[in-house]
Amino acid sequence: MAELNIYDLIYDITRQIPRGRVTSYGAIARCIGTGGSARLVGWAMNACHTLKNVPAHRVVNRNGLLTGKHHFATPTLMQELLEKEGVKVIDDQIQDFDKVFWDPMTLI
């Protein structure tokens, strides 16, 4: 009972990402304990895409590259949202990634 599925866990973490901050799939994967299954995070994002209140645009790969922007309503929506929150994105690459990077472990 009350077994938090991997998805719920990912959603919960992703939802708690502060505005103007971003994180990586692998960071979340490690936080939940899936370890190297960073792909699951991305897959969960896809599932969350149909849901709501999950800022998937704040989750990028470890390079800080907007690899999943094509999964949004529009390929530019992800960048638009990020820039709107104060995150500079140039050529699908987050600028100052180290500065805007938010570690989910901070919750723990």
Add this chain to the structure above:
DNA sequence: ATTCTGACGTGGG
């Protein structure tokens, strides 16, 4: 049931 791919990450050559 098996096989492949996928919004990733790490390691090796």
Add this chain to the structure above:
DNA sequence: CCCCACGCCAGAA
């Protein structure tokens, strides 16, 4: 420096 292969879990064909 760049390219390739492996590992991870889940879903679709």
